[in-house]
Amino acid sequence: MKLRRLLKWTTKIFAGIFVALLIAGFIGYWGSTNECDQNTTAPANPMRAVRFCEYGVVTIADVEKPAPKDNQVLIKVRTASLNFIDVSLIQGPWIGRLFFGLRKPRDPQVGRDIAGEVEAVGKDVTQFKPGDKVFGLARGSLAGYACASERALVILPANVTFEQAASIPLAGLTALQGLRKGNIQSGQKVLINGATGGVGTFAVQIAKSFGADVTAVCSTRNVELVRSIGADRVIDYTKEDFTRGEQRYDMIFDNVCNHSVAERRHVLNPKGTCVLVGLGGIGLSSSQAVWRIARNLTASAFSSFGDQKFVNYITTVNRDDLALLGDLIGSGKVTPVIERTCKFDDTPETLRILNQGHARGKTVVTIE
Numbered sequence: 149m150k151l152r153r154l155l156k157w158t159t160k161i162f163a164g165i166f167v168a169l170l171i172a173g174f175i176g177y178w179g180s181t182n183e184c185d186q187n188t189t190a191p192a193n194p195m196r197a198v199r200f201c202e203y204g205v206v207t208i209a210d211v212e213k214p215a216p217k218d219n220q221v222l223i224k225v226r227t228a229s230l231n232f233i234d235v236s237l238i239q240g241p242w243i244g245r246l247f248f249g250l251r252k253p254r255d256p257q258v259g260r261d262i263a264g265e266v267e268a269v270g271k272d273v274t275q276f277k278p279g280d281k282v283f284g285l286a287r288g289s290l291a292g293y294a295c296a297s298e299r300a301l302v303i304l305p306a307n308v309t310f311e312q313a314a315s316i317p318l319a320g321l322t323a324l325q326g327l328r329k330g331n332i333q334s335g336q337k338v339l340i341n342g343a344t345g346g347v348g349t350f351a352v353q354i355a356k357s358f359g360a361d362v363t364a365v366c367s368t369r370n371v372e373l374v375r376s377i378g379a380d381r382v383i384d385y386t387k388e389d390f391t392r393g394e395q396r397y398d399m400i401f402d403n404v405c406n407h408s409v410a411e412r413r414h415v416l417n418p419k420g421t422c423v424l425v426g427l428g429g430i431g432l433s434s435s436q437a438v439w440r441i442a443r444n445l446t447a448s449a450f451s452s453f454g455d456q457k458f459v460n461y462i463t464t465v466n467r468d469d470l471a472l473l474g475d476l477i478g479s480g481k482v483t484p485v486i487e488r489t490c491k492f493d494d495t496p497e498t499l500r501i502l503n504q505g506h507a508r509g510k511t512v513v514t515i516e
C-alpha cells in the first residue's frame with residue numbers, strides 16, 4: 149500500500165517537473181529575441197557590422213555606431229580575427245542555444261579579437277587616449293567600430309602589424325594560460341593534440357619559447373606547417389594514434405579531447421598533467437561535445453586523488469598576458485600563423501568556408 153502511494157507521488161513529481169520544463173522551454177524559445185527585431189528605424193550614426201540575427205544566417209548591416217561607457221574605449225577597427233567560437237555559435241548547435249538563445253541568438257554581434265585605433269574614451273579610462281594603436285578583446289569586433297573594456301586592451305608594440313595583432317587575443321591567451329595551467333617548464337616533453345588550429349599554432353611556439361620539447365599532433369596536410377613553426381616531432385593522426393606509442397609526456401595540451409581518459413593516462417608520465425583545452429574544431433556534433441565535456445569533468449574531478457592531473461580552465465582576459473604575447477611576437481619568438489586574410493565584405497563567405505571545418509592557424513579580416 150505504502151509502496152503504491154510512493155510510486156504515485158513520484159510519478160506526479162516527475163510529471164510536474166516535465167510539464168514545468170516544457171513550459172519553460174516554450175517560453176524560452178518564443179521569448180528568445182534580439183536587437184535585430186527591435187531596431188526598425190534607420191541608425192542616426194550608421195556603421196557597417198557583421199550580424200547573425202538568425203542562426204546560420206550572416207549578413208552585413210548598417211547599425212548604430214556604439215558609444216563608449218565610462219570604463220570603455222571606442223576603437224576604430226582596423227583588423228579582427230575569427231575564432232572557433234564565432235564560427236560555431238553562428239551555426240547554433242543545440243548545446244550552444246541553451247546558453248546563447250534558444251530560437252534566435254540573444255547577441256547578434258560577431259567577433260571578439262580586435263586591433264585598431266582609439267577613437268574616444270569613457271571618462272574613467274586612464275590608460276588610453278584617442279589615436280593610440282591597440283589590440284585586445286571586444287564583443288562585436290567585426291564592425292567599423294567596437295567598444296572594449298579598458299582592461300581588455302593593450303598598446304600595439306611598434307613592430308607588430310594590425311593583422312598579427314588581431315590574430316593574437318583569444319587563441320594566444322588560451323595557449324599561454326593553458327600551458328601555464330599545466331605548469332610548463334624548460335626541458336619538459338609536451339604533446340599538443342590539435343596543433344595546427346588557432347590555439348595549437350600559438351601553443352607549439354609558446355611551448356618552444358619556454359624551452360619545452362614539443363610533439364605536435366595534426367593531419368597529413370599540416371605536417372610541414374607544424375615543423376616550420378618549431379615542433380620537434382610530428383604525429384600524423386591519420387596514420388598513428390599517439391596514445392599507442394611508447395613515448396611518455398609531462399604534459400598533454402589537449403585541444404581535441406578525442407581520446408579516453410585511460411588512453412591519455414597511458415602516455416602521461418606518473419606525475420604528468422593533461423590540460424583540457426577544448427573539444428576539437430568545427431564539425432563537432434552537440435552529442436559529441438556533451439560526451440567530451442562529461443568525460444573531461446569526470447576526469448578532472450577524479451584526478452585530484454591521483455598524481456596524474458586532468459585540469460580544465462576557461463581563458464580569462466588579462467592585460468599582462470596580452471602584453472607578454474605582444475612582446476613574444478614583437479621579438480620574433482612567436483609568429484602568428486595567418487592562413488587567410490579577407491576583406492570585411494567577404495566575411496560571410498569566409499565564415500561559410502571556415503564552417504566546412506579543419507581551420508589552419510588564424511583567419512584575419514581587414515576593415516577599411
Ligand SMILES: NC(=O)c1ccc[n+]([C@@H]2O[C@H](COP(=O)([O-])OP(=O)(O)OC[C@H]3O[C@@H](n4cnc5c(N)ncnc54)[C@H](OP(=O)(O)O)[C@@H]3O)[C@@H](O)[C@H]2O)c1
Binds near residue numbers: 343506
Ligand atoms: N578553454 C578555453 O577557455 C578555450 C578558449 C578558446 C578555445 N577553446 C577551445 O580550443 C579548441 C581549439 O580552438 P581553435 O581555435 O584552435 O580551433 P580551430 O582553429 O578550429 O582548430 C581545431 C584544430 O583541431 C584539429 N583537429 C580536429 N580533429 C582532430 C583530431 N582528431 N586529432 C587531432 N587534431 C584534430 C584540427 O586540425 P586538422 O585540420 O589537422 O584536423 C584543427 O587544427 C576548441 O575546441 C575551442 O573551443 C577553449
